[in-house]
Amino acid sequence: MSDPVPLTTDHPGQLASATPPAPVRSRRLSDRGLAVGFISPALLLLLAMSVFPLLWTLFLSFTDYSATRGGPAHFVGFGNYTAILTSAQVHQRALTTLIYVVGAVTLQTVLGFTIAYLISRRTHGRGVLTTLFLVPMMLSPVVVGLFWRFMLDAQFGVINSMLGSLGLGQVEWLTRQRTALISLIVVDTWQWTPFIMLIALAGLTAIPKYLYEAASIDRASEWFRFRTITLPLVWPLLLIAVLFRAIEAFRLFDLVYILTSGGPGVSTETLSFHVYKVAFLGFNTGTASAYGILMVLVVIVLTQIYLRYLNKLKEG
């Protein structure tokens, strides 16, 4: 049992409250000290799990260190960075990644917004529909990759079976250069369109109804209402969703690993997949570290440009 609390305050003359005040804090523990005490565990965790590995990676990126070979890490200056930036192999993977990011994110944005728009116009069953559409997003990408791999199999897959029943020929979805990349985009779109849909739906729901009422009093057409009310108000939120998706798509690894292993040849190898090979096939840790740092830099720079555009849009 705690000691009885004195019914006094620090300020003489002030009447003691009927309810007992909080126990007096130790004089040595200031507000600042308390704040530091509370945030330090999280801060230490952040330092240990994020900042320290990042700095270590940065250090290794200037060396020829190999995790398996061990031995001293020789300083190679910007050698790793120069080699990566001038490598034709890296350029090829960058182009593949760019095509993939643009293709997948564009498709997801168009589809996600369209679905959200259609759902927002419904009055009944909106919740059920939204939940159903969200299911793909809740699955593990590895599981998604595996069942799509079966579905897209040229010999036994359900997709070719359906095409066959329509009188169309077999398509080699995962083993031809063009179709393999398209397949990756389609599978990623299937899984992540709900994410864009969810954010777009949140934006659409937040649009004040009186704007539409005013527009209908003015007999504005449906297209006019969409163009001048719906789209401008949802646009900033949609752009944030696009930003998240683009960052995610930029570091795509799991679907490539499961569906195509980067093939045929290296035609669906993304940058992340290539980093994985550099890091774990040859265990060239120094090069892989520089590769990873460069990828982070690209994301940071592009995100900054994007956010500035977003801020300008808001100011406008």
Place this chain on the structure above:
Amino acid sequence: MPGRKVQLATAAMLLVATTVAACGDGQDGGTTASAPKAPATIPELTTDPLTLSFIWFDWPPARALEAFANAEYKKERPNATIKVNTVPNANWHDAMFTQFAARKTDFDIAILDSQHIGEAVTNGNILDITDFVKNNIDVTAYNPYLLAAYGQYPQAETGKRDENASLYGLPLLGDTWTMIYRKDLIGDKPPQTWDEMISVAERCQAEHPGVSGLAFHQANGSDAAAVTYNTVNGVYGGNLWDAKARKIEGVLNDAAGQEAMDVLVNKMKPLTAKGSGNWFIDEVNAAVAQGKACIAFNWIAASGGLLDPLQSTLGATREQILDKLGFATLPSQKTNLVPLGGMGMHVSAYSPTANQAEALNFMRWFERADIQKKWAAAGGVPSRTDALESPEFLNAGPFNQVYADSVPRMRDMWNVPEYARLVDIENTGVNAALNGAKKPKDALDDIARQQQDVLDSSSRKGGGGL
């Protein structure tokens, strides 16, 4: 506020100092560049309960080994339990070498592909068991090349063993490709030459709609497509490299190599099923079991399931299946080379001392003549000559005679520390050619150039691994 800035600067400096200190000079806990030596005699074994862990990839022989070892080894060492940990084939190398990189393994015996030995030895990841072998293993009981392939480093010349070279492993499972053919479709006599095999497959495909002429590994994961090309390369008289001069460019893509690539892409690929460009062991087996291929090539150790009526549409009993399926050694052409498969046992340098002692004891036990025969009867492929010639082995499966006949014909790939990158380059290049992403000649020239770059990159400053 200057005080705050000073605090922030101090914190940043501390962090950098900690990082640099942690990195040190890049050395990890007293790592040496060469493999540590195992004792010549087995140290005293513990009587406490002990689990001896292996790491392998997930396939039937892994399950067979665990069952066999627990049934038989326990008779001699009741306190020992054998656990064979498995990972998907594509992750096998990463799973072992990431643990080696951490200098801490959750396995005592790594089952390495013969080509992984160089990487593991130069990194000091596995024990040098040369002295142990001298004292405990009868090396004359083996075909010298098999002993060399699964244990020797530097790599032996094809077909030979260098008795002065060190040994780092002992054979666990021998393997090679077998030709699987449909007796009911092409007749009882298997084709004898590669050209004949192609024309028989062509005719069979034309006569039996819905059945493809050939099925073989084409995937760009693991070593699938690379082994296929290397096999055809060997049969057509090509070479993978000049090991002494460490030269690949101009050797792999010489006239014989180009002919092999042409045969593979332009003559064999058209006889495969549509979309088979990502097929590996399981897919080839599935095509055979479903009666969708006239002739197929697969690893012997992975072929046991083909005789299981529950997995096959070729017959309701093993005998009915065997009426339709035949197993033969690979056809020859300019040479009669066949790919060396299989793996050896290697003791992790980071395993506890008691487990290393148990691992050595297990290896000595496993290589005994009577145990090798029992392993053969349990579905394994032994390496001792007496076990290979024993009725226990030859009668255990219809493909075992194929293995016994193939032993003198085997050729391995490169066993060098750069193996993982060399095989990836070859896999992706051959896969690209097979799936129309590159012209065969361009693909082979690119493979040779990139592999040569890997071998020559040791002196490069930065960018290694690209």
